[in-house]
């Protein structure tokens with residue numbers, strides 16, 4: 001656990017970036033700092049690895065005050081990922097990833113071996129190992145950044161707007177990959193973003209901050225959406241929080257109907273809707289039994305027939321739900 005107790009940062013010019021911040025960041029989970037520009041997110045994050053020194057209060061990791069540790073040693077045990085990846089331009093991908101293990105004194109072969117494993121783990125082809133950062137796409141660079149931060153197997157990862165500089169599709173992929181990776185590695189991740197949707201998607205807990213470096217609310221996303229602490233949080237979470245909250249509703253009881261004849265299948269996988277002409281209409285989005293009500297609603301809204309298709313883990317259609325069933329679930 002990382003604990004902030006009355007932590008303050010006053011910059012030399014008098015700016016109070018963080019003001020008496022107290023919170024507990026649980027281990028092995030993703031905690032997201034979110035808030036408007038200038039609210040002190042980055043400052044809070046960087047005080048954890050002491051790249052910014054606090055001016056008041058205490059920060060401890062597993063009960064030990066970080067000021068009692070040598071900052072260089074502290075930093076080597078904490079992965080750090082930033083926007084635009086921050087890769088060393090004159091080092092190849094594999095050498096970038098191997099940076100911290102090499103600093104820790106691992107021999108070159110072992111460090112490179114680990115780097116190659118990590119390359120695969122973050123979804124990159126081993127062929128990219130010998131390239132330089134400028135020869136990669138933005139999304140690939142971010143993946144290398146994540147691999148580099150993971151190389152020494154730190155218990156903690158700090159991520160400062162790591163996916164902000166890539167286009168929305170790549171961003172979505174990187175978010176999915178991070179969640180997949182986290183299911184395997186279970187690190188204590190502290191993630192900074194100004195995007196509430198990203199916070200809701202990734203966070204086990206979300207710390208909403210307001211300008212002046214004050215904590216407005218610390219809660220799991222479902223609670224934040226259902227019970228914003230005040231008007232500031234309500235405004236920040238946005239008008240459509242009711243719709244977003246459906247992400248956390250898992251309707252176990254949506255009545256499913258048998259597959260209608262109009263649904264065309266190929267090896268059980270839905271490929272389109274028949275409507276009397278040669279061309280099939282697109283299926284729309286599909287969802288699985290355990291998915292959220294948001295996914296079910298999306299499926300019925302994007303299906304040209306109003307039937308949302310339910311699939312199994314292999315993507316094979318198992319039934320459909322109709323709009324009235326989803327509307328009923330929304331009311332309950």
Ligand SMILES: Nc1ncnc2c1ncn2[C@@H]1O[C@H](COP(=O)(O)OP(=O)(O)OP(=O)(O)O)[C@@H](O)[C@H]1O
Nearest residue numbers: 011013015017036037038039040041042043044194
């Ligand atoms: N070196 C510095 N000297 C003086 N003030 C600073 C310094 N660094 C940051 N600040 C100020 O501290 C406040 C918090 O900055 P910080 O970068 O932590 O905010 P942030 O929430 O991460 O913002 P953004 O989302 O725009 O990156 C801002 O008012 C900023 O101008």
